Amino acid sequence: MFQPVKGTRDxxxxxxxxxxxxxDRIRRVFECYGFEPLGTPALESWEMLKIKSGEDIIDQIYxxxxxxxxxxxxxxxxxxxxCRVVASHRELPMPLKRYAIGPVWRYEHPSEKRLREFWxxxxxxxxxxxxxxxxxVLAVAVDGLKQIGLKDFKIRVNDRRILxxxxxxxxxxxxxxxxxFRAVDKIQKIGVEGVREELKRLGSSEASINRLLELIKRRGxxxxxxxxxxxxxxGSPVGLIGLNFLKEIYKYSKLFGIDxxxxxxxxxxxxxxxxxxxxxxxxxxxxxxxGSIAGGGRYDDLIKLFxxxxxPATGVSLGIERILLLMEEMGMLRNLEFGSRVYVAPSSPRxxxxxIEVAQLLRKEGFETDMDLMNRSLTKQLxxxxxxxxxxxxxxxxxxxxxxxxxxxxxxxxxxxSVELVELPGHLRPHxxxxxxxxxxxx
Amino acid sequence: MFQPVKGTRDxxxxxxxxxxxxxDRIRRVFECYGFEPLGTPALESWEMLKIKSGEDIIDQIYxxxxxxxxxxxxxxxxxxxxCRVVASHRELPMPLKRYAIGPVWRYEHPSEKRLREFWxxxxxxxxxxxxxxxxxVLAVAVDGLKQIGLKDFKIRVNDRRILxxxxxxxxxxxxxxxxxFRAVDKIQKIGVEGVREELKRLGSSEASINRLLELIKRRGxxxxxxxxxxxxxxGSPVGLIGLNFLKEIYKYSKLFGIDxxxxxxxxxxxxxxxxxxxxxxxxxxxxxxxGSIAGGGRYDDLIKLFxxxxxPATGVSLGIERILLLMEEMGMLRNLEFGSRVYVAPSSPRxxxxxIEVAQLLRKEGFETDMDLMNRSLTKQLxxxxxxxxxxxxxxxxxxxxxxxxxxxxxxxxxxxSVELVELPGHLRPHxxxxxxxxxxxx
Numbered sequence: 001m002f003q004p005v006k007g008t009r010d011x012x013x014x015x016x017x018x019x020x021x022x023x024d025r026i027r028r029v030f031e032c033y034g035f036e037p038l039g040t041p042a043l044e045s046w047e048m049l050k051i052k053s054g055e056d057i058i059d060q061i062y063x064x065x066x067x068x069x070x071x072x073x074x075x076x077x078x079x080x081x082x083c084r085v086v087a088s089h090r091e092l093p094m095p096l097k098r099y100a101i102g103p104v105w106r107y108e109h110p111s112e113k114r115l116r117e118f119w120x121x122x123x124x125x126x127x128x129x130x131x132x133x134x135x136x137v138l139a140v141a142v143d144g145l146k147q148i149g150l151k152d153f154k155i156r157v158n159d160r161r162i163l164x165x166x167x168x169x170x171x172x173x174x175x176x177x178x179x180x181f182r183a184v185d186k187i188q189k190i191g192v193e194g195v196r197e198e199l200k201r202l203g204s205s206e207a208s209i210n211r212l213l214e215l216i217k218r219r220g221x222x223x224x225x226x227x228x229x230x231x232x233x234x235g236s237p238v239g240l241i242g243l244n245f246l247k248e249i250y251k252y253s254k255l256f257g258i259d260x261x262x263x264x265x266x267x268x269x270x271x272x273x274x275x276x277x278x279x280x281x282x283x284x285x286x287x288x289x290x291g292s293i294a295g296g297g298r299y300d301d302l303i304k305l306f307x308x309x310x311x312p313a314t315g316v317s318l319g320i321e322r323i324l325l326l327m328e329e330m331g332m333l334r335n336l337e338f339g340s341r342v343y344v345a346p347s348s349p350r351x352x353x354x355x356i357e358v359a360q361l362l363r364k365e366g367f368e369t370d371m372d373l374m375n376r377s378l379t380k381q382l383x384x385x386x387x388x389x390x391x392x393x394x395x396x397x398x399x400x401x402x403x404x405x406x407x408x409x410x411x412x413x414x415x416x417x418s419v420e421l422v423e424l425p426g427h428l429r430p431h432x433x434x435x436x437x438x439x440x441x442x443x
Numbered sequence: 444m445f446q447p448v449k450g451t452r453d454x455x456x457x458x459x460x461x462x463x464x465x466x467d468r469i470r471r472v473f474e475c476y477g478f479e480p481l482g483t484p485a486l487e488s489w490e491m492l493k494i495k496s497g498e499d500i501i502d503q504i505y506x507x508x509x510x511x512x513x514x515x516x517x518x519x520x521x522x523x524x525x526c527r528v529v530a531s532h533r534e535l536p537m538p539l540k541r542y543a544i545g546p547v548w549r550y551e552h553p554s555e556k557r558l559r560e561f562w563x564x565x566x567x568x569x570x571x572x573x574x575x576x577x578x579x580v581l582a583v584a585v586d587g588l589k590q591i592g593l594k595d596f597k598i599r600v601n602d603r604r605i606l607x608x609x610x611x612x613x614x615x616x617x618x619x620x621x622x623x624f625r626a627v628d629k630i631q632k633i634g635v636e637g638v639r640e641e642l643k644r645l646g647s648s649e650a651s652i653n654r655l656l657e658l659i660k661r662r663g664x665x666x667x668x669x670x671x672x673x674x675x676x677x678g679s680p681v682g683l684i685g686l687n688f689l690k691e692i693y694k695y696s697k698l699f700g701i702d703x704x705x706x707x708x709x710x711x712x713x714x715x716x717x718x719x720x721x722x723x724x725x726x727x728x729x730x731x732x733x734g735s736i737a738g739g740g741r742y743d744d745l746i747k748l749f750x751x752x753x754x755p756a757t758g759v760s761l762g763i764e765r766i767l768l769l770m771e772e773m774g775m776l777r778n779l780e781f782g783s784r785v786y787v788a789p790s791s792p793r794x795x796x797x798x799i800e801v802a803q804l805l806r807k808e809g810f811e812t813d814m815d816l817m818n819r820s821l822t823k824q825l826x827x828x829x830x831x832x833x834x835x836x837x838x839x840x841x842x843x844x845x846x847x848x849x850x851x852x853x854x855x856x857x858x859x860x861s862v863e864l865v866e867l868p869g870h871l872r873p874h875x876x877x878x879x880x881x882x883x884x885x886x
Contacts, residue, residue: 038459042548356575356698360582
């Protein structure tokens with residue numbers, strides 16, 4: 001028997017339906033915020049993928065040669081492809097607000113929380129250098145998470161320029177800041193002592209390391225931490241730029257209605273090399289130990305690296321598998337409301353043609369409708385419909401049908417009644433809610 | 444500047460929106476027919492992919508080894524993964540009606556019509572050996588195509604068992620039928636003379652080839668061709684089974700309302716090796732030369748080959764790029780109706796906070812809403828909104844806002860009027876139609 005490849009998995013229908021429910025809602029929120037879809041291939045050239053992807057990640061890219069020895073790889077995130085498109089399509093009106101939802105691939109040590117093929121839902125704003133864009137990508141992420149039922153959040157924010165200033169204050173070796181950021185970024189994974197070891201290996205002195213670890217400990221509400229920072233980075237021009245940018249993000253976060261979730265976290269560095277300013281991670285409130293469910297930051301230099309004009313950009317990425325696993329742990333996936341589904345059951349094989357007719361009628365009216373294809377007995381059909389979670393069964397009987405009527409059975413209550421066929425859609429409609437209709441759903 | 448890898452392409456927002464419109468509608472029709480989503484990874488083991496994928500296709504699979512020398516490939520179609528899941532999940536209730544929509548990869552000679560990364564939308568019924576299932580997958584495909592605006596179709600149908608009988612009648616070499624089917628399948632691509640050459644190479648005599656090419660010429664309405672076939676395959680038990688199965692499909696096609704499109708085409712063989720009975724291809728009526736836009740067939744032995752129980756199965760696959768390209772050629776993509784999108788324009792940078800407030804209000808009400816992020820002048824904002832195809836602009840002016848009012852501008856007519864902010868959603872709603880609400884859309 002064949003299994004899915006290590007680090008990948010299958011989603012059986014019940015699970016996949018929940019997954020699609022989550023993906024549809026996130027996408028709908030992206031669209032409500034004016035983000036537009038952009039399609040880029042999963043296969044990208046190796047030459048492009050390796051640009052600034054960072055040492056840690058370059059080892060994780062699925063790399064191979066095609067039959068004409070072309071060096072290829074599978075995308076490991078969405079941002080590089082976005083930058084490639086922006087760089088080569090200068091005709092695109094700015095700002096470009098684009099979303100992308102789909103699989104990415106990384107050769108990692110697989111675990112329940114970490115797959116080798118996993119989905120990211122990204123929203124990015126290209127062309128806006130101001131903090132309003134960073135606040136908006138945070139707002140769209142939080143509203144997406146709210147729309148799938150999460151209620152409380154922690155948005156941890158830092159700025160690479162503040163981190164630079166702190167390295168300076170701690171007298172850390174210049175020119176190795178990317179490596180230091182990567183070491184600091186592992187603090188939740190490997191602990192303070194682990195980070196200390198890594199920093200030692202990078203050639204920092206014990207005193208510098210102690211000082212840095214002390215500095216980055218600070219985490220809390222923006223109103224408090226930003227005031228402290230004012231004193232701390234007073235002597236650092238780059239640090240002040242970072243500080244002012246965080247202040248602006250915080251200001252806009254109030255206008256977008258997400259300020260209550262904001263936290264400054266000076267230990268936050270993010271693994272990717274390309275960030276130039278603010279970086280952020282979103283956690284479910286009360287579930288911070290679970291790890292972040294979304295993250296992102298600003299990458300103002302990346303599009304130029306891909307051959308484009310210098311173009312500011314910022315974005316956020318939602319980790320779909322992590323979100324689903326968390327929702328599962330929180331018991332949120334059990335009671336999702338789907339649109340009602342109808343099962344058409346002929347009372348005997350002879351009624352099959354009439355049952356097809358009824359099913360086609362309901363399908364044309366937009367109802368999710370299945371019917372017996374196996375000439376099963378009515379009892380077996382009802383068992384099947386129950387097991388598969390249908391809301392309604394329409395029983396098509398011979399005598400009833402001759403009078404233009406069918407029996408409608410509510411599977412939840414077991415109640416049955418005879419209804420006129422022409423009125424059947426009307427009977428089903430009040431209870432049916434299209435799972436894809438989000439008008440007035442964002443409450 | 445980096446380009447997409449040869450045989451792949453990008454979809455800019457306007458094109459991607461149309462693409463999603465098509466994908467959403469097809470998916471909705473799949474769901475209306477009771478098909479359920481199943482998720483399987485793009486990465487599959489090479490061992491699994493090469494099972495019965497057929498010589499021609501095995502060369503087209505993207506094959507590589509991961510960092511632990513595991514032999515992998517990218518899926519080249521959806522069916523193998525479906526069979527893997529069915530074989531290893533015997534607990535799944537039958538019948539399983541599953542759909543899958545997403546990219547597949549084949550290393551082919553790329554052209555506008557043939558990409559190396561392309562999307563297939565599949566609907567399959569597992570567990571039903573009767574022709575009602577074949578008719579239903581044809582019906583769901585045709586209704587999916589109708590739902591995206593196509594109006595007329597040709598469904599060409601044949602049966603491998605009839606082809607077997609014809610090979611017998613023509614005295615073709617036994618045991619090479621798969622290779623002969625593959626040769627015959629190329630008739631549209633390489634013409635009758637090309638097929639003749641291939642058949643010669645397979646060791647058939649001139650007389651046999653002439654006879655076979657004469658036999659498979661027959662194509663027409665089922666009522667006519669099925670009668671002819673009755674005489675032709677009268678002496679072949681396997682041919683008669685095939686013939687009776689086609690009769691059944693035709694009978695059910697009437698109940699599903701797709702009989703007017705049915706055609707029997709004795710030259711239809713389909714490239715994939717695994718078909719065991721009926722095979723079919725769907726063409727847009729009047730555009731048969733364009734090539735098929737969907738195809739499929741029955742594969743009753745495949746799940747057993749994957750280690751499962753002997754389980755009948757049939758399915759159809761829609762070629763998304765081909766469908767989109769055809770719609771483009773037919774001029775159908777220009778006038779798609781999307782839900783209306785709203786642009787919020789502050790009259791001056793000072794009104795930005797109020798503009799954010801208005802945008803957030805509309806987003807919560809479910810409207811696709813964008814706003815100025817670049818402090819552009821009102822004129823420039825209107826230009827941008829026009830260029831990006833927004834239906835409405837809400838102008839947030841200082842004096843008006845003080846009275847709780849905004850200006851609503853219809854971008855189609857240029858009309859403007861002052862409305863109360865609390866009534867703004869009501870003004871937008873009658874014109875807005877959620878592009879994802881398909882209730883009562885299947886007409």
